[in-house]
Amino acid sequence: MASKEFFEIPKRYRTWSYALIGVGVLSLVIGYILYGAGEHPARFWASLLQNSLYFLLITNAAMFFICATTLAWGGWQMSFRRVTEAISVAVIPLGIIAGIVLIALVTVDPHIYHWLHPKGDKILEGKSGFLNTKFFIIWTILAIGLWIVLGYKMRQLSRSIDDSPLPDKETSWKYMYKNTVWAAVFIVWFALTVMSTVPWLWLMSIDAHWYSTMYSWYTFASTFVAGVALIALFVIYLKNQNYLPYTNQEHLHDLGKFMFAFSIFWTYLWFSQYMLIWYANIPEETVYFKSRIATSHYTGAYAGLYWFSFLINFLAPFLVLMRAGSKRNYTTMAFMAIVIIFGHWLDFYQMIFASVEKDHVTLNLFDFGVAVGFVGLIMLSTGRALAKYPLIAKNHPLLKESIIHHT
Amino acid sequence: MALKKFVVGCFDEEGALFDAVKKVRKSGHKLHDVYTPFPIHGLDKAMGLRDTSIHTAGFIYGICGTTTALSFITWVFTKDWPLNIGGKPHFALPAWLPIMFEFTVLCAAVGMVITFCYLCQLAPFVRKHHFHPRATDDLFVMVIECTPKSDEGEIKGFLGSLGAKEINVQQAETGWWLGRYDKEQKLYHETETVSA
Numbered sequence: 071m072a073s074k075e076f077f078e079i080p081k082r083y084r085t086w087s088y089a090l091i092g093v094g095v096l097s098l099v100i101g102y103i104l105y106g107a108g109e110h111p112a113r114f115w116a117s118l119l120q121n122s123l124y125f126l127l128i129t130n131a132a133m134f135f136i137c138a139t140t141l142a143w144g145g146w147q148m149s150f151r152r153v154t155e156a157i158s159v160a161v162i163p164l165g166i167i168a169g170i171v172l173i174a175l176v177t178v179d180p181h182i183y184h185w186l187h188p189k190g191d192k193i194l195e196g197k198s199g200f201l202n203t204k205f206f207i208i209w210t211i212l213a214i215g216l217w218i219v220l221g222y223k224m225r226q227l228s229r230s231i232d233d234s235p236l237p238d239k240e241t242s243w244k245y246m247y248k249n250t251v252w253a254a255v256f257i258v259w260f261a262l263t264v265m266s267t268v269p270w271l272w273l274m275s276i277d278a279h280w281y282s283t284m285y286s287w288y289t290f291a292s293t294f295v296a297g298v299a300l301i302a303l304f305v306i307y308l309k310n311q312n313y314l315p316y317t318n319q320e321h322l323h324d325l326g327k328f329m330f331a332f333s334i335f336w337t338y339l340w341f342s343q344y345m346l347i348w349y350a351n352i353p354e355e356t357v358y359f360k361s362r363i364a365t366s367h368y369t370g371a372y373a374g375l376y377w378f379s380f381l382i383n384f385l386a387p388f389l390v391l392m393r394a395g396s397k398r399n400y401t402t403m404a405f406m407a408i409v410i411i412f413g414h415w416l417d418f419y420q421m422i423f424a425s426v427e428k429d430h431v432t433l434n435l436f437d438f439g440v441a442v443g444f445v446g447l448i449m450l451s452t453g454r455a456l457a458k459y460p461l462i463a464k465n466h467p468l469l470k471e472s473i474i475h476h477t
Numbered sequence: 478m479a480l481k482k483f484v485v486g487c488f489d490e491e492g493a494l495f496d497a498v499k500k501v502r503k504s505g506h507k508l509h510d511v512y513t514p515f516p517i518h519g520l521d522k523a524m525g526l527r528d529t530s531i532h533t534a535g536f537i538y539g540i541c542g543t544t545t546a547l548s549f550i551t552w553v554f555t556k557d558w559p560l561n562i563g564g565k566p567h568f569a570l571p572a573w574l575p576i577m578f579e580f581t582v583l584c585a586a587v588g589m590v591i592t593f594c595y596l597c598q599l600a601p602f603v604r605k606h607h608f609h610p611r612a613t614d615d616l617f618v619m620v621i622e623c624t625p626k627s628d629e630g631e632i633k634g635f636l637g638s639l640g641a642k643e644i645n646v647q648q649a650e651t652g653w654w655l656g657r658y659d660k661e662q663k664l665y666h667e668t669e670t671v672s673a
Contacts, residue, residue, distance in 0.1 A: 341571075341574060344571065345571045345572070345574070345575075348571050349563075349571070349572065351563070351564075392536075394528075394532075476518040476519055
């Protein structure tokens, strides 16, 4: 069977994505009745916060992947670049949802961000120049809005040469230059948001008294490795459906290297954050680990989850993906991609819930239901974006580099 | 170590070399090695070389480094010379992890470099025969080993038909010997040079 130029959404794919979204909506309704309307709405909102942010950031990582490779004039990813572009389309619906959730968190105030009431608290008053409702809302809208706009620009640049091949070397250079500039703009904005301010505002401020200089890097590493895993998953799926004729084991191998390397990078930050706090042993810093870690005379409620996420986010990818053979194996890669995406979802759970509900773990079907809904949403919007445009950017100057790519 | 007879064919193009390597293997001649000025992707596969195991060696060196570091620091700080550092436990694993990590990297890196040099027979005061000095410059040099059965003339003709620009036959030592490159030495004994 010859591979096709356009992705046709299979019936099962569509049914599954709608079913998953349905489960998500149902979970939301039940969750709202059980928790959101009850005495502790934080349980409900924290789950929304965790899922919407996690899935927003991992889809946005796809755009970061495109821009970083564009900026480096990399060619190897060109054979499946349209897949990453399609994943980044999901930033639009997820960004809108996350934006609504975040603005609701500071306006409706279900007791997640206690910096909303700094009165009488010296530390929070000191931070109120940064942690205040107005700045939070403006920055949130700006961050998500610019991700969407700049992402759209990058995708549009890629599509603009589909029907009009670049006639000569001169125009090719100009085209590459334009791509580089826009990728650079995105990267700068990415650095100002995901790699610094946004995790401080959205996540770290749940523990408003506490701070860690590693936090944003940690969040970035977590979402980037899961984002690469998501790319690999879609690439493997399309390959299975007989699309992407130019993508082969060589490309999969490189995606595997990314997953392997950034799992280690995540662990490096995971450990660095812990070690610095452990070493200094200052009470206002160590408080963060009280609910997360076990010591000889005290066990935090989230210690099990914390170590489990270390196990599946570091040891599993480290040991499984170390061999070259497993990075070139479609089954192993698909399995590890799912493990990594789930593992970092769990890590996000720990980051948020161990600060919101410190005393006991409340993870149940509701959280998984909401997560499943977001998975369905990503499937739907990515599938649609894949079906809309050709799967191969056939006129891109660097496509040949990807076809002959060899690790 | 023994002297052996080789037919050396020099190509000036990557494409011609690839083609030649495939055809030589197919024809059943014994391919000794191919020397190129820069690494060529896919050439190892075309030559039928097996994957290197140097990364397995690296893994073992790394694990040795980790265990050495962990056991030594543990011995020092819990048995030999326990110190109270900021009230931390004597067995202060988080503080040791960076050292263990660095030592792992050091052992793996140095070990792999030494292994690599050993496998390539590279060391100070050690020499090897070079089939063509321009293999480090702009020529792709393919060396075919002559077996008792093979016919030099036939191989030479074959190489010429594959597009070799320069063909010669050399009697050469395959292993290393003590010596230095900067001492003036005749690089190879040319029995005959045919230009095609």
